[in-house]
Amino acid sequence: MRVARLTRKTKETEIEMEINLDGQGVNEIQTPIGFLNHMFELFSFHGGIDLKIKAKGDTHIDYHHLIEDTGIVLGNCINDALSDRRGIKRYGFQSIPMDEALAQVSLDIGGRPFLVYNVPFDGYIKDIDIALFEEFFRAITINAKINLHINVLYGKDFHHIIEAIFKAFAKALKDATKVTGETLPSTKGVI
Structure with missing residues (x-):
């Protein structure tokens, strides 16, 4: 089982998390x-990833830190659970509709962090600035x-847009x- 447990405590937040990449989508958030x-519940369920999170923070200031x-x-949990990444497929792609919204995610777990976030929308879901995502x-x-490349092709409802991204x-x-x-998915021999 590819499992990781981490705790992060700062002056702004306190987070305990456990992840099982080979789970059944069971979660306690x-x-x-x-x-x-x-x-997080959607992420766990649709990814078949067991996830436990207990988090608190200075949300009286805003939601950014948490x-x-x-x-x-x-x-960090994903990284730790994958260990040396031996035997993994490495690449993943999904296109998910949520009513009028369509999100596409392409990713490479090849050890080179880079984010492309093409979500051309600004606004709020309740009191959460969606730019925080x-x-x-x-x-x-x-x-x-x-x-990680996240592209939202279209949508109107911010809840639907963010939900499609998470799924x-x-x-x-x-x-x-x-x-x-059983091998590392790289011609370099390392990830």
């Missing part, structure tokens, strides 16, 4: 941000050491982390 809980820091911890995915990208990311990650052999 506890953050003070209801929409973030919902997105959203970004959960991305940092999730990225770019920071969330940037944190995952850097800490999981993945190349596409979950399914692309599940595909890329699938074990298909």
Whole structure:
């Protein structure tokens, strides 16, 4: 089982997370941000990834620290659970519709962090600035050491747009982390 458990405590946030990449989509999510809980539940279910999160932070200031820091911890958990990445498929792609919105995610778990985030929308879901999700995915990208391209082709409802992104990311990650052999998926011999 590819499992990781991490705790991150700063002056701004306190996060405990456990991930099992070979799980069944079982999750226990506890953050003070209801929409973030919902997105983590979708990520876990649609990726078939077991996920436990207990997080709190200075949400009385705003949501930036907690959203970004959960991305940092999730990225580190993914990286730790993958270990040397031996035998994984490495690449993943998904295109997910959510009513009027369409999101596409392409990723490479090749050790070279890079984020392309083509989400041409600004606005709020309840009181959450959706721009914070770019920071969330940037944190995952850097800490999981993945190349991640997120493209939203169209959409109107911000909830649908962000939900489509999370589902596409979950399914692309599940595909890329699938074990298909025993060798490192690189001609360099290292990732």
